[in-house]
Amino acid sequence: MRVIRTLTAASTVGLAWCGLATPGAAADTGGVPPAGTALALTEDGDMVFGCNGNTFRFDLHGTAQAVVGAAIRGAESPSRLLTTRAEDMIGFDPVLGQVTVTERQPARGELVSPVPCKDFPALVSLPQDVAVTMEHTPCDDSGAPATFVDSAPFALLNTNAKAFPPNDQVYDIVEPVAFHPIGDPDSPDFVTALQFPVTVTKSS
Numbered sequence: 605m606r607v608i609r610t611l612t613a614a615s616t617v618g619l620a621w622c623g624l625a626t627p628g629a630a631a632d633t634g635g636v637p638p639a640g641t642a643l644a645l646t647e648d649g650d651m652v653f654g655c656n657g658n659t660f661r662f663d664l665h666g667t668a669q670a671v672v673g674a675a676i677r678g679a680e681s682p683s684r685l686l687t688t689r690a691e692d693m694i695g696f697d698p699v700l701g702q703v704t705v706t707e708r709q710p711a712r713g714e715l716v717s718p719v720p721c722k723d724f725p726a727l728v729s730l731p732q733d734v735a736v737t738m739e740h741t742p743c744d745d746s747g748a749p750a751t752f753v754d755s756a757p758f759a760l761l762n763t764n765a766k767a768f769p770p771n772d773q774v775y776d777i778v779e780p781v782a783f784h785p786i787g788d789p790d791s792p793d794f795v796t797a798l799q800f801p802v803t804v805t806k807s808s
Contacts, residue, residue, distance in 0.1 A: 635723035636684055636715065636768055641672045643769045647693060649802035651705075653736075655743040655795040662703055666693030667807070670730065670769075676714070682723050684715040688731050701739025708733045711757045715768055724766055729759040730775050730804070736783060736795075743793040752783035752795050760802055769806035776801040 637643070649664040673685030691707035713729030734754060741750035760775035767773075781797040784790075 636682075637672050639672055639674045639684075642689070643670045643672070644668075644807040645670060645769070646805050646807050647802050649693060649695075649705075649800060651695070651703075651797060652799040653742060653795055654798055655741075655793065658742055659798070660697050660700055660742055662695045662697040662700065664693040664695040664703065664705055664802075666691075666705070668692070668730075668804075673712070682717040682721075682726075686713045686715055686728070686730065687711070688713070688733075691732065691734055697738075699740065700742055703739075704737045705734050706737070708735055708753060713759055715765075724768075726765045726768065728762045728765040728768060728770075728775070730761075731757055731759055733757040735786060741793070742795060751786045753786050755782045755784055755789065755794075760800065760804075770804045772803055772805050774801055774803050 645668045647664070647666055647668055650661065651664055652659065652661045654660070667690070668688060669690035671687045671689055673687055676683040676685060687710050688707065689710045691705060693705040695703045697703060711731035711733040713731035715726050715728045717723050717726040719725070732754070735751055736753075737749070737751040739749055740747045743750070758777060758781045761778055762770070762773055762775045765773060777797065777800045781800070782794055783797065784794045
């Protein structure tokens with residue numbers, strides 16, 4: 605399990621949660637599903653990918669699963685762990701052919717409300733540790749298939765989430781994400797995800 609810590613700076617209010625007798629004790633947050641709840645999600649994304657000066661944009665569609673974790677002990681406002689346990693998206697580009705994004709291993713993010721005693725609005729981090737596979741590499745004209753993996757887990761963020769699970773809410777990277785060929789982290793043919801907005805909705 606790889607952990608992404610992206611949102612802890614949001615809890616700077618310096619106040620304990622409402623209704624807690626012991627500062628720092630964990631508690632459930634009423635507006636978020638209970639710990640252990642597995643949420644099936646649908647995703648519609650738009651990835652901009654670059655390598656060696658070549659840039660490609662392609663749509664991705666698929667599903668994911670997020671699991672709500674326990675309240676974070678010691679947090680100064682309502683905070684929960686979130687774990688992404690599945691990621692499966694597919695798309696197509698005229699040059700690259702079929703493109704898939706699949707989970708490598710579970711990763712952890714967080715749901716943090718900057719407002720004492722309220723779950724929302726919240727900063728939500730949907731963690732990603734994925735492989736991107738293409739029928740044809742974007743890095744040269746060989747036409748060879750290629751698989752790239754993230755150099756480190758990254759987060760899709762929504763900094764003003766109104767609810768969780770999400771309903772047609774957009775999550776995106778906040779900075780470019782580097783990927784390298786699978787099994788070859790020192791290869792000069794690394795690629796960069798420049799944009800990756802994803803609209804996320806709980807499956808019915």
